[in-house]
Amino acid sequence: MSDTIISIQQATILFKAQQAFQNLNFHWEKGQNWAIIGDSGWELTAFIETLRGNTVLSDGHIDRPFSKSYVERKTAAGEVNSFRDLIAYVSQKYVFKNRSHIQNFYFQQRFNSSESEETASVREYLLEVIPKVEGPWNLENVAKLLRLEALLDKSLLKLSNGETRRLAIALGLMQQPKIYLLDQPMTGLDVKSREEFGEILKAISNAGVQVLLTTSGNEIPEGITHIAKVSKTGIANTWSRSEFQLENIEPLQSPSWDWQLLDSLLPKDRNKLDVEVIKLKDVTIKYGEKVILDRLNWKVKAGERWLLKGNNGAGKSTLLSLLIGENPQAYSQDFWLFGRKRGTGESIWDVKRPTGFVAPELSRYFPANQTCRKVILSGLFDTMGLFKKVSPEQEELANRWIKLFNLEPLQQTVIQRLSLEHQRWTLLARALIKQPKLLILDEASQGMDQIQRRLFKETVQQVCERSGITLIYVSHYAEDVPEVVDKVMELCR
Known part of the structure; x- marks a missing residue:
């Protein structure tokens, strides 16, 4: 013993x-x-x-x-x-x-x-x-x-x-x-x-x-x-x-969602491919003497689906911070979003409005009183939490996303108390509720078990097949990348 x-x-x-x-x-x-x-x-x-x-x-x-x-x-x-x-x-x-x-x-x-x-x-x-x-x-x-x-x-x-x-x-x-x-x-x-x-x-x-x-x-x-x-x-x-x-090990059977309900929640202009969504020309970002991005060039056209790759510390998070309007160095760069150069009079909300973003760490930054339902509704206002009264139509929209991802029993639970998998579905609903033109998923299924990761991958696949959304997908796991992703940008340190 x-x-x-x-x-x-x-x-x-x-x-x-x-x-x-x-x-x-x-x-x-x-x-x-x-x-x-x-x-x-x-x-x-x-x-x-x-x-x-x-x-x-x-x-x-x-x-x-x-x-x-x-x-x-x-x-x-x-x-x-x-x-x-x-x-x-x-x-x-x-x-x-x-x-x-x-x-x-x-x-x-x-x-x-x-x-x-x-x-x-x-x-x-x-x-x-x-x-x-x-x-x-x-x-x-x-x-x-x-x-x-x-x-x-x-x-x-x-x-x-x-x-x-x-x-x-x-x-x-x-x-x-x-x-x-x-x-x-x-x-x-x-x-x-x-x-x-x-x-x-x-x-x-x-x-x-x-x-x-x-x-x-x-x-x-x-x-x-x-x-x-x-x-x-x-x-x-x-x-x-x-x-x-x-x-x-016996093969796992993945659950599924109501794909027709998902279809009804997505924008209908699914074949409208018009502008360059992203254009970076010789973009350089550094903190002090440390260069994070060095003369990066990248073009993403509407409706394209990209995998963003790179080792830990290669600059993926910094690049994404430019795309979601959170990096102040964007204003000094030759950098365009949705056909408009950054720093030409647009507000932060103009940048955020067309973009949905999911990253695992996002859940840490919501105030302690923010429930699953409030977090989803906050996506309509691009705020880290819900701080204003919403309309009956917006409430009903949230109801449908909550129903899609089987979150009804958890909708009044604060986000920090949700399991990791329920946090991920909540954040995905928050990103999609406003029908974004660009969806950025940064290790978005991290923390999910094998079954849930498969379902997440299939959900992203269905979103892309049923809409003209532009996708940037970040993952270190090849098996998590949806089949619809057919272009790759790899950052090197």
């Missing part, structure tokens, strides 16, 4: 007031690194939260022998303690705060260099961690392992999605964990970073840290020794790494 880290026996688990698992049995032994797979992203998160002690155990037993000696020692010394002191966790909903420890950024701050002073640097943020135990990890070796050395003096607001993910993993290591739990840690990483993740995992394991992560069956990193598939009835199957074959 001394080699057992965590043992779950005959457990019935409740997560967020719903039954997640019945008859859950799981035994984690020293030397094992686990990948947990499953058909539901909600169930994967529920499993990790069970290991963390953040679910309700209504029946059965959970034992955590890994913490026994630590808890006994601290208790004997009269010190407050918990098994959680020895666990680090990387959630998909990681949030970074400003110097006042308040997460009150607004979206545009990411692209205003003068406002990045409100946020700690990567170095400062990592050094703020005060671990409960001693361990091998320090700023130098964590930064080297996660390729953060060149980013140490960079503001958190300036990090790309993938860089932010690497920082979240580094932050967990600075806690000196004995157990490291990661919920979908490779989400948002480019192909190169995903390939490197196995080496990162092995380095963490070699330092004596036991790792368990959730992932998809086709993305098991090196360093994993065992795989388990979870379902509502518990652990459906387990494999050693050498036994596991992707073919052993």
